[in-house]
Amino acid sequence: MEIRHLQSADYDVLIPQINEWWGGRDMAGMLPKLFFNHFKNTSFIVEDEGKIAGFVIGFLSQDQLDEAYIHFVGVHPDYRKKNIGKTLYETFFTKVKGADRKIIRSITSPVNKTSIAFHQKMGFVMEQGDKTVDGIAVKANDDGVGNDRILFRKEIE
Secondary structure, three states: OOEEEOOOOHHHHHHHHHHOOOHHHHHHHHHHHHHHHHOHHOOOOEEEEEEEEEEEEEEEOOOOOOOOEEEEEEOHHOOOOOOHHHHHHHHHHHHHHHHOOEEEEEEEHHHOHHHHHHHHHHOOOOOOOOOOEEEEEEEEOEOOOOOOEEEEEEOOO
């Protein structure tokens, strides 16, 4: 398997597959083409014999100069449990350290228990929320009305 930077052309390959990767959940709308055109230097793909096995889209904050943000990560169902997500995050962490950023942020939905566990395993901590959903602190309406989110933060040494 190889790791490379995201390319604009990856959009046309990934978008038709994304909802399938999430078991039919409508996720493609969270990945507008602008991410593939403007965040290539901080976003990565893992390929296996030319097939996309996983990807991470992240960027350096333009306003919080000590922060970076992971917007989206996905691993093809056939490649799960093979440390691809971990490899992608560690690749992003290295990039962030090289840019002298100290904090990485990310969010997820309270229903995405796999994402919550993954972020905690990768050293992210949940930030304080303003309400509780299924015993987890969430920020109410963080992503629009009715779209509560768990806010994650990881400090990089």
